[in-house]
Amino acid sequence: ALADDFAGASYLVFATAKRLLPPSVALGALAMGASNPFLQGTSGTVMSEPAFLALIALTVWTLSRTPLTRRNIVLACVCVSLAALTRTVGATLVLAVLALLLLERRWRSAAVYGGIITLGVVATSLWLRSRAMPELAADYITDAITAGNQASPNPVAMVAGRVVENAPQYAGTLLWVLSFPAIGGTIADNLLWLVVTCIALATGLVLLWGRWRIVPVFALIYGALILAWPWVIGRFLIPVLPLLAVAFLAGLHTLVERWGSRAASTAVITIVAIIAITGLSRAATKIATRSQCERQHAMLSPSCFNADQLSFFAAARYVGDQAPPSAIVMSGNEGTFFYLANRRLVPVDSINARPPDAAADFLRRENVSYAVVNHVSFEDLPLSERLLSACAHLEPAAEFPPRTTVFRVMPSPVAESRACEILRDFRRDAGEFLPQIF
Numbered sequence: 001a002l003a004d005d006f007a008g009a010s011y012l013v014f015a016t017a018k019r020l021l022p023p024s025v026a027l028g029a030l031a032m033g034a035s036n037p038f039l040q041g042t043s044g045t046v047m048s049e050p051a052f053l054a055l056i057a058l059t060v061w062t063l064s065r066t067p068l069t070r071r072n073i074v075l076a077c078v079c080v081s082l083a084a085l086t087r088t089v090g091a092t093l094v095l096a097v098l099a100l101l102l103l104e105r106r107w108r109s110a111a112v113y114g115g116i117i118t119l120g121v122v123a124t125s126l127w128l129r130s131r132a133m134p135e136l137a138a139d140y141i142t143d144a145i146t147a148g149n150q151a152s153p154n155p156v157a158m159v160a161g162r163v164v165e166n167a168p169q170y171a172g173t174l175l176w177v178l179s180f181p182a183i184g185g186t187i188a189d190n191l192l193w194l195v196v197t198c199i200a201l202a203t204g205l206v207l208l209w210g211r212w213r214i215v216p217v218f219a220l221i222y223g224a225l226i227l228a229w230p231w232v233i234g235r236f237l238i239p240v241l242p243l244l245a246v247a248f249l250a251g252l253h254t255l256v257e258r259w260g261s262r263a264a265s266t267a268v269i270t271i272v273a274i275i276a277i278t279g280l281s282r283a284a285t286k287i288a289t290r291s292q293c294e295r296q297h298a299m300l301s302p303s304c305f306n307a308d309q310l311s312f313f314a315a316a317r318y319v320g321d322q323a324p325p326s327a328i329v330m331s332g333n334e335g336t337f338f339y340l341a342n343r344r345l346v347p348v349d350s351i352n353a354r355p356p357d358a359a360a361d362f363l364r365r366e367n368v369s370y371a372v373v374n375h376v377s378f379e380d381l382p383l384s385e386r387l388l389s390a391c392a393h394l395e396p397a398a399e400f401p402p403r404t405t406v407f408r409v410m411p412s413p414v415a416e417s418r419a420c421e422i423l424r425d426f427r428r429d430a431g432e433f434l435p436q437i438f
Contacts, residue, residue: 005050006043009057010034013242016064020211021246024265025253028272029245035279037286038177042238048086053239055083056218059093060243063214068104077113081120089236092225096218103213163227170227171198173234177241178248179279197248204251215243231381299340308375311400315372316340318398318406323370330363331372332379352382360390363409370397373426374404384426387419394419403429 010033017026033039042049062076080097084090094117101110171194175182180193205216219240226236237244249268257264292303299305299313312333319329320341327344331337334345351362363371371394373384387394392413398406405422 005054006039009050009054010242012057012061013246016061016212017246017250020064021250022253022261022265022268024268025246025249028249028268029242031272031276032178032245032249032279033242035276035283036177036179036241037279037283038238039241040283041286049235049238052083052087052090053242055079055086055090056093056239057242059083059097060212060214060218063097063100064212068106070109073101073106073109073113081117087239089222089225092222093218096214096221099217099221100214103217159228162230166227166229166232169232170237173232174237174244177234177237178244179275179282181274181278196252200248200251200255201244202251203254204247204249207250207254208247215247219243219247307402308404311402311404312336312372312374312376313340314400315374315398315404315406318400319343319370319372322397327369328367329370329372330368330383332374332377332383337372348379348383351386352379354386356386356389359386360393362386363390363393364411368409371407371409372404373407373423375402381427381430384423384430388423388427391420391423392417394423396422 010030013033014026014030017029042053058079059076062072062079065072076097080090080093083093098110098114098117101107101113172190175190175193175197178197180197181189183189205219208215222240226232249272252271253264253268256267289303292301294301294304299310302310305313316331316337317340319327319337320343323329323341323343325343328346329337329341329343330346330348330351332348334347338345346366346368350366351359354362362368371383371387373380373387387407393410394407394417395410395414396405396418397408399422400406403426405426407419
């Protein structure tokens with residue numbers, strides 16, 4: 001079913017691109033998606049991305065049809081609502097559809113759908129506050145307005161600072177997930193590809209504004225959100241890769257078309273061939289590695305999981321072997337950790353929803369015995385920030401390279417604890433490894 005979602009989304013994007021754009025662009029974007037190792041991996045993974053990708057494709061396909069009938073608008077609104085329920089970031093697609101309806105002067109449709117969405121958001125917020133954990137009801141809002149250790153008194157400066165910090169990381173991640181070839185030991189080729197990609201993407205989005213308007217509207221809103229968000233996660237780029245491929249190739253074709261349509265098609269085919277070969281070679285390498293996986297001992301095999309995942313498993317086994325049965329633990333990926341350690345866990349979100357300077361009191365109040373920091377989920381960065389604030393109350397119990405540490409929570413402050421140094425190093429290097437989480 002997951003692979004069907006990916007295949008269906010690819011077909012819908014291809015069918016629309018073939019109708020609105022030159023054949024080389026439509027076929028090239030299809031080839032880029034089919035050969036992309038990240039889309040291949042996501043399509044076979046039990047995650048929300050395949051369904052989210054399929055709902056995005058259904059929405060943009062429905063809204064590409066002319067004339068834009070009421071039936072198409074209703075179908076698109078249903079798809080986009082399901083997308084927002086599948087992934088919270090799908091709210092950007094809701095905003096994009098509302099913006100498109102306003103741009104198309106469909107005032108009544110925009111008002112009706114906007115009213116329904118508003119009622120749904122208000123009802124959900126009230127339910128969360130009354131039935132779920134009240135302090136977590138506004139998790140995403142808390143993340144959005146928090147910068148560093150405190151809420152910023154100047155929201156404009158805070159957002160601008162995030163964009164400046166996040167843009168270079170997403171630029172490098174985009175080149176990697178699009179499978180551009182790279183020469184080791186130099187950045188000249190990366191800079192060249194980045195310039196070509198940015199110019200072609202900008203040109204393609206301008207072109208699509210007149211032919212397939214929902215795509216640039218959605219891309220701009222989605223891009224603005226992830227650039228302004230506190231955490232840089234490479235996984236965020238996966239659901240929009242097929243649309244970015246279309247925009248990139250459409251822009252490239254437009255830029256080269258001044259020398260003739262044959263030259264434009266040749267340029268598109270050449271770039272697609274380079275990207276497809278790179279993607280397939282990386283996929284082949286991954287397949288070769290995974291084929292050596294010792295499935296009987298998968299959580300010990302470097303061919304089954306990466307080094308960070310293996311260290312996380314080792315930390316969980318350590319806690320299960322060394323900690324008393326009454327121990328209370330705090331770690332990301334609570335389900336997996338509990339399965340391996342069989343110890344009670346306090347949700348990481350419970351401490352991440354509080355300011356960092358409240359971490360020590362929280363650990364003491366909840367009787368937390370151990371806290372684990374690792375590189376398997378993006379919740380670990382805010383967790384490390386809070387543990388750093390309480391590092392005087394922590395003592396390293398065990399370290400598992402490359403980046404996993406089990407800390408023992410001490411009843412009283414420890415003089416010159418190594419925990420502070422370990423957590424500072426973890427946070428300092430987070431900008432390099434955090435975008436690798438998919």
